[in-house]
Amino acid sequence: MTKMDKSTAFSRRAILKAGGALVVSIGMPVGLDTVLAINAARAQGARPPLVPTELASYIAINADGTVYAFFGKSDMAQGLYTAIGQIVAEELDVPFKSVKVIMGQTASSVNQGGASGSTGIQFGGKQMRAASAEARRVLVEMAAQKLNVPADQLTVTDGVVHAKSDPSKKATYAELIGGRYFNVQLDWNKQIGNALYAPGKAKPKDYKDHKIVGQPIPREDIAPVVFCQDNFYITDIKVPGMVHGRMIRPPVAGAQPVRIDESSVRDIPGIKVVRQGHSFLGVVADTEWGAITAAKQLKVEWSNAAPPFPENPGAIYEHIRRAPVRLRKIEKENGNVEEAFRAAARVIEAEYEWPFQSHASMGPGCGIVEAKADQATVWTGSPKPHYCRDGVAAILGLPADKVEGISLQHAGAYGRNDAGDACMDAAVLSKFVGRPVRVQYMRDEGTGWDPKGPASIHRARAAIDASGRVVAYDFYSKGFSRWDVQTNESKPERTLAGHFLGVELKSEDMFGFPSESYEFTHKRAWWETIGPLLDRASPLRTSHLRDPVGPQIQFASESFMDEIAHALGVDPVEFRLRHVKAPRDIAVIKAAAEKSGWVARPAPNRNQTGNTVTGRGIAYASRNGTIVAIVAEVDVDRRTGKIWARKFTVAHDCGQIINPDGLRHAIEGNVVQGLSRTLWEEVKFDRKSVTSVDWVNYPILDITETPQTIDCVLINRPEAAPTGAGEPSIRPVAAAVANAVFDATGVRMRRVPLTPDRVRAAMS
Amino acid sequence: MARFSLDVNGKVHTIDADPDMPLLYALRNDIGLNNPHFGCGLAQCGACTVHLNGQPIRSCATPISAVGDAKVVTMAGLGTPEKPHPLQAAYVQEQVTQCGYCANGWIMTAAALLRDKKKPSDAEIRQALEGLKCRCGTHMGILRAVKRAAEMIG
Numbered sequence: 001m002t003k004m005d006k007s008t009a010f011s012r013r014a015i016l017k018a019g020g021a022l023v024v025s026i027g028m029p030v031g032l033d034t035v036l037a038i039n040a041a042r043a044q045g046a047r048p049p050l051v052p053t054e055l056a057s058y059i060a061i062n063a064d065g066t067v068y069a070f071f072g073k074s075d076m077a078q079g080l081y082t083a084i085g086q087i088v089a090e091e092l093d094v095p096f097k098s099v100k101v102i103m104g105q106t107a108s109s110v111n112q113g114g115a116s117g118s119t120g121i122q123f124g125g126k127q128m129r130a131a132s133a134e135a136r137r138v139l140v141e142m143a144a145q146k147l148n149v150p151a152d153q154l155t156v157t158d159g160v161v162h163a164k165s166d167p168s169k170k171a172t173y174a175e176l177i178g179g180r181y182f183n184v185q186l187d188w189n190k191q192i193g194n195a196l197y198a199p200g201k202a203k204p205k206d207y208k209d210h211k212i213v214g215q216p217i218p219r220e221d222i223a224p225v226v227f228c229q230d231n232f233y234i235t236d237i238k239v240p241g242m243v244h245g246r247m248i249r250p251p252v253a254g255a256q257p258v259r260i261d262e263s264s265v266r267d268i269p270g271i272k273v274v275r276q277g278h279s280f281l282g283v284v285a286d287t288e289w290g291a292i293t294a295a296k297q298l299k300v301e302w303s304n305a306a307p308p309f310p311e312n313p314g315a316i317y318e319h320i321r322r323a324p325v326r327l328r329k330i331e332k333e334n335g336n337v338e339e340a341f342r343a344a345a346r347v348i349e350a351e352y353e354w355p356f357q358s359h360a361s362m363g364p365g366c367g368i369v370e371a372k373a374d375q376a377t378v379w380t381g382s383p384k385p386h387y388c389r390d391g392v393a394a395i396l397g398l399p400a401d402k403v404e405g406i407s408l409q410h411a412g413a414y415g416r417n418d419a420g421d422a423c424m425d426a427a428v429l430s431k432f433v434g435r436p437v438r439v440q441y442m443r444d445e446g447t448g449w450d451p452k453g454p455a456s457i458h459r460a461r462a463a464i465d466a467s468g469r470v471v472a473y474d475f476y477s478k479g480f481s482r483w484d485v486q487t488n489e490s491k492p493e494r495t496l497a498g499h500f501l502g503v504e505l506k507s508e509d510m511f512g513f514p515s516e517s518y519e520f521t522h523k524r525a526w527w528e529t530i531g532p533l534l535d536r537a538s539p540l541r542t543s544h545l546r547d548p549v550g551p552q553i554q555f556a557s558e559s560f561m562d563e564i565a566h567a568l569g570v571d572p573v574e575f576r577l578r579h580v581k582a583p584r585d586i587a588v589i590k591a592a593a594e595k596s597g598w599v600a601r602p603a604p605n606r607n608q609t610g611n612t613v614t615g616r617g618i619a620y621a622s623r624n625g626t627i628v629a630i631v632a633e634v635d636v637d638r639r640t641g642k643i644w645a646r647k648f649t650v651a652h653d654c655g656q657i658i659n660p661d662g663l664r665h666a667i668e669g670n671v672v673q674g675l676s677r678t679l680w681e682e683v684k685f686d687r688k689s690v691t692s693v694d695w696v697n698y699p700i701l702d703i704t705e706t707p708q709t710i711d712c713v714l715i716n717r718p719e720a721a722p723t724g725a726g727e728p729s730i731r732p733v734a735a736a737v738a739n740a741v742f743d744a745t746g747v748r749m750r751r752v753p754l755t756p757d758r759v760r761a762a763m764s
Numbered sequence: 765m766a767r768f769s770l771d772v773n774g775k776v777h778t779i780d781a782d783p784d785m786p787l788l789y790a791l792r793n794d795i796g797l798n799n800p801h802f803g804c805g806l807a808q809c810g811a812c813t814v815h816l817n818g819q820p821i822r823s824c825a826t827p828i829s830a831v832g833d834a835k836v837v838t839m840a841g842l843g844t845p846e847k848p849h850p851l852q853a854a855y856v857q858e859q860v861t862q863c864g865y866c867a868n869g870w871i872m873t874a875a876a877l878l879r880d881k882k883k884p885s886d887a888e889i890r891q892a893l894e895g896l897k898c899r900c901g902t903h904m905g906i907l908r909a910v911k912r913a914a915e916m917i918g
Contacts, residue, residue, distance in 0.1 A: 020883070222864065227840065706903040
């Protein structure tokens with residue numbers, strides 16, 4: 001059991017009912033009280049083992065007939081909670097309001113991968129749909145026995161199983177199983193994480209029967225934000241006995257602390273300086289302000305490390321071109337590309353550049369760890385509680401099953417940000433001081449030391465024959481791998497704490513290639529990765545940032561499609577429709593063009609006068625089954641070079657839409673964040689370290705620069721399995737904007753970000 | 765260390781603190797109001813915004829010793845689920861937030877705008893909210909919500 005002081009730390013009601021299952025007031029968010037109650041229930045031996053093969057690992061019916069859905073993924077604040085509730089309610093035939101989705105807790109859910117790769121609905125929802133359908137089947141079987149009516153003559157309405165012919169012959173879910181757990185085995189595919197799938201015997205409903213799925217049900221987790229509900233965010237959690245930690249990072253990346261003057265922080269109440277391993281250095285104090293003050297005040301002499309980085313961010317592209325290739329991978333090849341280029345009448349070629357970018361989360365990473373001799377608890381802002389638990393266990397030298405991971409809402413992560421790193425630091429500090437330690441990073445760590453989206457260059461070529469046909473297309477990327485540290489914090493080697501303690505970085509090779517359905521007789525897509533600039537604890541180590549390497553690749557490939565269209569004097573939409581072959585892709589491109597009022601003509605839009613010129617551009621991409629086309633309309637101020645992306649029209653096909661309102665909001669966020677990354681975002685550094693450490697030197701899009709309109713065309717295909725929507729629509733944003741800028745100005749921008757200085761320079 | 769009396773959401777709290785400590789930490793850790801968030805500690809993002817005598821200020825960069833007897837209002841002091849401020853109601857109706865970590869900045873700043881200016885134009889709203897940060901990119905929803913709240917206020 002836990003020592004939590006419920007009366008002060010946790011405000012919501014949790015009642016344990018005899019028989020094991022629970023009744024908790026329905027409403028968002030899931031609080032720690034719920035977890036405590038679940039632990040209590042498990043302590044009674046009421047719940048079968050938490051394994052993927054047990055139906056009880058996903059669904060429970062409470063004594064009052066309400067439903068718990070135990071979900072091993074997390075809501076990255078895009079309304080997944082609501083969508084999963086809809087899927088579960090639909091399959092179980094219960095009201096949406098009676099379902100509570102419990103996620104982010106290692107104590108109550110199996111590892112479905114946490115938030116990852118826009119798979120919350122695509123994979124997570126698929127599993128919850130299968131489990132809910134199986135639960136309904138079992139409940140109907142139970143009712144058949146109880147009512148002595150064959151199962152095929154029963155139906156379910158709002159959690160009541162009744163005879164189709166005689167509604168008075170009925171049994172409620174609560175009567176059938178309420179308060180007891182299912183004892184039903186599922187057919188597990190032996191996968192853990194995103195790929196986990198364990199269906200039962202039941203077949204989910206036909207989409208034609210859906211009543212809850214597809215509805216724009218509002219999120220219930222917005223009111224708690226604006227009315228400041230206690231303990232909503234990870235940053236709000238206060239564990240009894242908790243003290244505060246802050247970290248001290250080297251001024252030159254790679255340097256070690258060689259002398260520490262502890263007397264410089266003697267005046268801070270409760271101060272402890274924690275120096276471990278190669279270069280791990282943190283402070284712990286009684287109060288948060290004490291820890292912040294100590295981290296600033298502590299006098300440290302650092303080793304004379306060789307500055308590891310190139311002169312400036314611009315030099316990074318030359319470094320990438322010259323750096324030895326670590327891995328080359330040809331992802332796609334048809335025809336004979338080299339031969340086709342040799343025979344070409346004309347070759348079009350261009351190269352594009354994309355900088356390091358930061359997650360720069362609104363709230364820097366935050367975690368609390370209570371480490372004891374033989375067990376630990378981690379409260380984490382990481383949306384991957386199972387992996388975070390594994391990492392904390394490893395760094396503390398405990399078995400994973402002796403550590404509990406509890407994930408709470410934090411500022412949007414948008415990939416593998418610094419949330420898990422904060423927990424690992426907290427674990428080391430907690431073990432040292434023997435008390436629960438809360439670490440929240442400062443802004444310079446949140447921007448300067450988070451894992452970065454990789455910098456890259458992209459080279460595209462097209463071979464044109466004598467009749468003006470594109471016969472060959474070759475797309476090549478070279479860049480830092482996207483996996484210097486893996487996409488979760490499950491091992492010390494993937495975290496700053498591990499690196500500072502002395503664990504070696506194990507950078508792995510992964511990049512990507514354009515995701516589209518252009519067909520050319522000869523076509524190739526390939527990439528090469530290079531090694532990191534610093535072998536550990538690097539503020540430029542790479543990992544996943546929203547739609548990993550998608551925006552940069554598609555910026556290049558979709559800009560290049562426009563360059564070919566321009567060279568051939570063809571309208572950019574028409575050019576795409578000539579070569580794109582997948583029917584759903586074609587439909588999406590047409591939908592975006594039509595909704596935006598696209599009138600066919602080649603770019604650029606010449607003969608514009610005045611200081612402000614306007615243009616429109618299209619770009620399209622697919623991503624793991626989802627297809628997006630975006631038309632951007634921009635104004636460019638020729639005097640300043642400043643771009644205003646006035647309007648976006650987004651056509652989006654992610655198969656079956658679970659909640660159109662949630663989808664629309666996710667798309668808007670993608671477009672605005674994508675626009676920010678296109679116009680402003682570039683991690684700056686000097687030879688010593690990253691110099692983008694706050695919102696002044698890592699600017700993002702301002703509200704004064706926000707579009708006037710984002711129009712969404714949501715193409716619903718209820719017959720098709722739902723695919724992801726958390727990331728695909730960020731993918732074509734940069735190219736759509738760059739293509740619109742070309743249309744407006746006749747100038748092709750091939751390096752992101754498209755800052756006013758760069759645009760002005762390119763125009764002059 | 766020194767002793768300070770803070771008038772927060774109509775209640776007076778007495779705390780002992782370093783005079784240089786920003787108001788944010790007094791609110792979050794001493795008074796237990798988790799409403800304003802730590803975003804930057806540099807007055808650059810707005811996540812920590814509260815009202816000081818009705819004016820939106822960045823509590824992360826306001827030393828507690830500078831507060832004096834000014835009245836502090838946090839987002840929780842703006843309204844309740846039963847009696848919401850129009851901006852809080854509009855935020856829920858427009859389903860603005862993704863993670864919501866930035867909401868203090870937008871709502872507290874817009875509340876001052878709508879108090880001082882009836883039916884501001886789109887340009888006036890953008891101008892008043894300039895500099896606030898939202899990483900999730902909910903800017904479109906924020907603009908809709910402020911306009912909706914302005915309508916409610918009339």
